[in-house]
Amino acid sequence: MPKLVGEIFLLVGVAVGAVIVWQLVKGSRSKNWPTAPGVVTDAQVTMHYDDEGTRMYKPVVAYRYDVDGLAYDGDRRTFGNYSSNNRGRAEKIVAQYRPGSQIQVHYKPDDPGESVLEPGTSWVLAIFLLFPVVFIGVGIAILLSLF
Numbered sequence: 214m215p216k217l218v219g220e221i222f223l224l225v226g227v228a229v230g231a232v233i234v235w236q237l238v239k240g241s242r243s244k245n246w247p248t249a250p251g252v253v254t255d256a257q258v259t260m261h262y263d264d265e266g267t268r269m270y271k272p273v274v275a276y277r278y279d280v281d282g283l284a285y286d287g288d289r290r291t292f293g294n295y296s297s298n299n300r301g302r303a304e305k306i307v308a309q310y311r312p313g314s315q316i317q318v319h320y321k322p323d324d325p326g327e328s329v330l331e332p333g334t335s336w337v338l339a340i341f342l343l344f345p346v347v348f349i350g351v352g353i354a355i356l357l358s359l360f
Contacts, residue, residue, distance in 0.1 A: 216359055223352030230345030233338060240292030240334030243319055251278030251318040254286070256310040258303045261296065269296035272306035278318040280325040287318065287328040293338030 255275040263269050275288045290306070297303065310316070310330075321327040 215355055219352045219355030219359070221352070222348050222355060226345040226348030226350075226352055228345075230342065230349065233342050233345065236292050236338055237334050237342075240329075240332070240338070243292065243321075243329050243332035246319040246321055246329075246332060248317045248319050249278045249280050249325075251276045251287075251316045253310045253312050253314050253316055255312055256307045258300065258307050260300075263296075267298055268300075269298055270300045270303040271296040272303040274307065274310045274330065276310075276316060276318060276328075276330065278316075278320070278328065280320055283325070285320070285326050285328065287326075287330075289327075289329045291331045291335055292329060292333075293335035293341075295337065 253274060253276050255273070257273055259271050259273050261269055261271075271294070272290065273288060274290045275286065277284060277286050279285070290310075316330060318328050318330060319332045
């Protein structure tokens, strides 16, 4: 049974870590994506409760942009756009994107439907790498203790 627990920790750590690293890579690559003019179609703060019952707020920005005569809709503001319990911060972000305002949208050259308003990566996303590292470490420690 301890072997299974160690394997689960290791597997979860690797899977979550891979997703985070992929988001960091995509965010880094987005700095070189071309831009297209766009318009904000909606901007609001959404609220939900996390697993512990804490109110969480997320800035949500929707936009439309054109690439080569085709219209696209997007809602990715950043890579790593997560909720937090800081409503004021979310409202401050949303205030930067008034519906109807003109914006520059960064889009993936080989897939113009993938876009982001603020290219690059968030330091918060990098910090999330600590969680899978801990899971991987615990998994390895459990597995090594069995030998």
